[in-house]
Amino acid sequence: MTGTVLVTYGTTNGSTARIAGAIADVLRGEGLTVEALPARSVASVAPYDAVVAGGGVYAGRWQKHARRFLRRHRRALAERPLWLFSSGPLDASAAERDIPPVPGVKKAMAELDAREHVTFGGCLEEGAKGPVARMILRNGKGGDFRDFTAIRTWAAHVAHELTHEGA
Ligand SMILES: Cc1cc2nc3c(=O)[nH]c(=O)nc-3n(C[C@H](O)[C@H](O)[C@H](O)COP(=O)(O)O)c2cc1C
Numbered sequence: 001m002t003g004t005v006l007v008t009y010g011t012t013n014g015s016t017a018r019i020a021g022a023i024a025d026v027l028r029g030e031g032l033t034v035e036a037l038p039a040r041s042v043a044s045v046a047p048y049d050a051v052v053a054g055g056g057v058y059a060g061r062w063q064k065h066a067r068r069f070l071r072r073h074r075r076a077l078a079e080r081p082l083w084l085f086s087s088g089p090l091d092a093s094a095a096e097r098d099i100p101p102v103p104g105v106k107k108a109m110a111e112l113d114a115r116e117h118v119t120f121g122g123c124l125e126e127g128a129k130g131p132v133a134r135m136i137l138r139n140g141k142g143g144d145f146r147d148f149t150a151i152r153t154w155a156a157h158v159a160h161e162l163t164h165e166g167a
Contacts, residue, residue: 001162003049005032010039010055010066013133015123015144016087019151020054023085026155027052030163039069045076050162053077056122057088060102070108077112081165083158084109084117087146090136094121095147115161118154121145 005027009020017038024036035048045051055066062070070077086101093099099119101109109117124133124142136142 001032001049001165003033004047005034005050005052005162006042006045006048007034007036007052008039008042008069009036009053010063010069012056012058012063012130013124013128015146016054016056016063016066019085019087019120019146020052022148022151023052023054023155023158026152027159027162030156030159032159032162039065042069042073045073045080048080050081050083051077052083052085052158054085054087055105057086057102057119061104062086062102067104070105070112074108074112081162082112082114084114085154086117086119088119088122090122090124090141090143090145092121092145094119094145095150116158120151120154121147 007020007024009016011017020036024034027034053069055062084105101117123144123146124136
């Protein structure tokens with residue numbers, strides 16, 4: 001593919017941003033031109049030929065900027081190759097099995113004809129915002145469950161699809 005890939009993310013505590021950064025690095029390494037941006041900073045999807053979008057999961061929904069991104073840009077997204085990822089579970093479950101998208105993302109996938117969705121483990125560490133986050137941390141249920149090997153493997157697969165289809 002010639003053209004530019006947008007990798008965008010909705011994050012509250014920063015862990016989804018690092019996942020997006022790792023995905024962008026792999027795509028660049030495969031020779032693609034990539035822009036990585038927070039979802040709330042994307043004014044238009046028009047400059048991009050393909051999109052990878054991700055969101056942290058909060059109480060069964062994508063983080064709000066990620067949700068808004070899908071809603072605001074739905075027409076342009078429906079016309080472009082689109083991959084979605086979530087970052088959520090604060091345990092090993094994402095490494096053990098496929099975790100389906102939350103209902104809102106599942107619906108968006110169908111509406112936007114997204115190629116794929118994957119759930120990666122999440123991360124919650126000291127300094128996270130909000131009383132519920134602090135309670136989870138107090139109860140010893142935080143931690144970093146992101147698997148950067150799995151993230152890079154998935155990104156390489158996306159790159160392969162983009163570079164082999166002339167999208
Ligand atoms: C208040 C709160 C609610 C959460 N709800 C969910 C949830 O419903 N499902 C899930 O898989 N993870 C949930 N998590 C874990 C987050 O998705 C995880 O920490 C994620 O990596 C956060 O992304 P971010 O750092 O990019 O904001 C929750 C975390 C917090 C603090």
